[in-house]
Amino acid sequence: MLLINLEFLEQSILATMLEENYLIMDSQLKPEMFYGQHHRQLFILMQQLITEGHPVDYLTLSARFEQMETIGVTYLTELMMFANVEKFDDYAQLLREIWRERQKAQILFQAAEGDWAILQIIERLDNTQLEGNQIDTSITQNLVAMHNRPWEEVNTPGLIVPHIHDLASIIDGFRPGELTIIAARPSMGKTDVMNNIALQAGWQGHLPIIFSLEMSKTILLDRLIATTGHYSRLKMRNPKEYFSEEQKNKWMRVLEDVNKSSIHLDDRSSLTMPQIRSQARRIIRQNQNKTPVILIDYLQIIQTDGDYEHSAMAMGKISRALKQMAKEFNCPVICLSQLNRNVEARSNKRPLMSDLRDSGSIEQDADVIILLYRNSYYETEKTDAPDLLEFIVAKNRNGPTGLAKAIYNKKTGHIWTRSEINA
Template sequence: MKKEFLEKSILGTMLEENYLILDSNLTPEMFYGQHHRMLFTMMRELALEDHPVDFMTLSARFEQVTQIGLPYVTELIHFSNPEKFDAYVQLQREVWCEKQKGQILFQANEGDWPIPQIIHALDQTQLEGDFHDTTILQTLAHMENRPFEETITPGIVIPHIQDLALLIDGFRPGEVTILAARPSMGKTDMMNNLALYAGWNGHLPIIFSLEMSTRSLLDRCIATAGNYSRLKLRNPKQYFTSEQAKNWSIVLNRVHQSNVQIDDRSHLAIAQIRAQARRIIRQNPNLKPIIFIDYLQIIQSENDQDFSAIATSKISRSLKQMAKELNCPIICLSQLNRNVESRGNKRPMMSDLRDSGSIEQDADIIVFLYRDSYYNTDVREDLDLLELIVAKNRNGPTGTAYAFYNRMTGHVLSRGSS
């Protein structure tokens, strides 16, 4: 990609998504074209003052915009590409670093620099525009009264299932939870329940449904929220009671109050998920996000040539990076391989995860779903006992939590709930 088009895409995306101006950690010196350096300097100045950055504010504030040309600035938006922004910024930094390295080595040769000076100069190039505070004093100061105050973790999502909350405490920002089970065990319903209850408790649930359409997913949410049988929901006019029909608008409003956001595009890569999540989070600054993905094995690989295990490894690692970058919990559904079906005890274990090595390593929490009634038809009831087997918990105990699962409505309830 030519440097000019690379920089146009970066600047165009920044004009569309202003928060990226400062989040990118780029500096004006990293832009090759002089007019691009000038434009980025002006954009950053407005962003630092918390002003909107667009054609109008730039032209009103800076006379230099006329040197660049107003049509040129307005056309940059056509090069916007939020989904590839992070990759383009990384490429921009690499191009700049290579240029700086060449200049440093030339100066070192001309000035006969000692080896330590050369190493120091090259290290500074790598750190330019990417400052990260590594001191711990301020963090320790915030902990001073910790033994005497209630522990509050901003953004933590406490599951509505009490047994599970006792085991994992909550879904924490920066952590990835894998929710895995065999098909038809209740993964998607479990995800919907966690999303609805998180939303009703003031969070921002963002669901990436790569397998199911928004309409189908909403039908399931409506059935759960309204305690409707999904069979009746196929034709409400024919099967609903008058009371159920009367409460319909109330239930729809209840689902709306959950603030659930759904992206049902089927071919999404991690970069697209990250870009969309970042946009939704910025549009809802007063709500703490939690991201759900259904499901891991159908997330699009960035490289179609990768073998399945390699693709899963890259995706798994990227999920963890995204959770830390966005500072929110991520709950990702996952399939299990068929090994479980050949055992007498069909409760899942780590080795049953498809391409399990990288998932085991990257996930903070791994929860398997198991219902004995799925395999034992003699105990099959509408209200099933659901086992939530916490097989990995990086910061807490493992064990099994129990809940009741209503197969007709998709509702997952704590034991003792009505």
């Protein structure tokens, strides 16, 4: 049964590599990790083509007649049905683990036959664990690169600086490798905050990638346009009837400004973390000249691969995967989150970090946690006038916590700083 499963596993990995050629090298797999000899030969051939600068597909592989003779050209067409980009990372990791188990069994057999010393066995087993995961652990080169640091302008590559000055003064910016959680009660303004961050990041020259699990692409685009053009979202429902001539005349300019943000938007509603990671990686590979920022709306509706007895366990797995993705892609990951109902029962309704739904793992994994609050949200008389939006920085792993304030226009979704706001 193991061999049958391993055959399918290797077929899926190779088929996905044929579909997404960059995975051939990025996966850091080695030929010896494949159990099937024909799969090992195919992977070697794929690596050769990449090294020579060729694409890897049916035509380029079939052109290598002698090397493909033992594999069979027709096998390539059968192979393609096993491609699964979303599962690739999990499958590649599973292949490594199976290979390590084979290596351990072989080492223990050789040790028994050769009467190896304990230290020799341990050394060989340790090398097997590190195989395929070699990293440079020395700090010398890092320190050498810092020799001129006290005399240089501070420049953090990939830093996304928020346009809200009060917030920037606390968190400095959204940093590569860090996970930021922005949490609030429903309709407090989370999505508009995300949209403003995405637009500003894009205009700064970065690559915003939005995963909108709740809103459709059409609705979110309307909100991005309304925010950029300062259009009332109510009027956006029928621009021909409700727009003024001035608003209509600037329409094309607004669309151009939104397009300049270089936002990529995936609005599939039932995404898992492997699917999010796979899609993000594809977009990043296609836009290698820009630093990405990944934004997700929102945490509690990301799908899990299995059934969990407690929702906190599911949230824990997702929050860890979000942090791992930030480190893997070396980019900021900003994820929106709901707050639980506890805040509604208190007289002081400003949220606390403990109000995060299934908060334990989120508090642990997040580098920055920002809680949103508007006093007008709880007022009985509602108005459309712009009001004060508070950014409560409840956790900041690499800096201070504190309170930032901005003006929020609920009609348009636009958020901006006013110097005359009193602290």
